[in-house]
Amino acid sequence: MNLFIQAGIVLVLVAVATVAGLLWKARTGTAKKISSGEVINLAEIRAVKNGKPVTEFGERVTFLQFSSEFCSQCAQTARLFHELETQHSDILHIEVDITDRLDLANKFNILQTPTTLVLDKNGVVTSRIGGAAKPQTIQDELGSFHI
């Protein structure tokens, strides 16, 4: 094969990967509004926090984070939400590992982790954040709950 064509193919490959990376970076961690009115059943997801089952939603907002075993961004995201939770008493962060919970992965159609559902005080899903939540996304979500 002609050397220039070979080099051209390699350059196109790098360009395609770069564009894919930039698109992914722009999209990941942003929120999508959900208006289905779905209510989360805490007993069904078997959420546990500090060794105890979670039975109540946050006073204003709950961040329900789905994580998995081979996910480096899950821990980062959990730390971010945990900090928020310690600063605001009306925010609750719940983390559920779906590595062994395919039922939840299927039910909520989770393909990537972390995936975070934002719930209002009644447990109604208001948005969905795919990927590691960006700080701006979290600020906007809190803003929509007047926090």
Place this chain on the structure above:
Amino acid sequence: MSATSKTPAGIDPRGPRFGAAITSVLLLITVFLALDASTASAAYGLLAVITALFAIGAILGNSKHPYGLIFKKFVRPRLAAPKELEDPRPPKFAQLIGFIVAGAGLVLGAFAVPYGVAGAAAAAFVAAFLNAAFAFCLGCQIYVGLQRIGLIKKF
């Protein structure tokens, strides 16, 4: 926080990304060489080496991988301490996927499938490049999906 209790000791997240940068350059060279018949055997040899390196990463983890050792000895001492440590299992999972994709390229090449080596090297390149340049985490993106379509089973 159910996952934290069994989480192994953390590693510097820049280590795997350093390795991914080297891997992506080698894979790009493989693609280049695989496109011409006169250098196809060199491409095959290089992909075999890359596959072996993926195997080391998938079995022993990043800290015992040659790139991990180079990072630890020569790169990390020149950097500031990392902001946070990372779970070593996600990069190990990514190495396993790399091994499968690169290994598939070797099999396709052995059967002289046209562009088998170049295609597999290109696919592995994209993942390694995204990891190095954008901190893309393959385990985050595909693990749950693979489980849901039944390719990974956990007992």
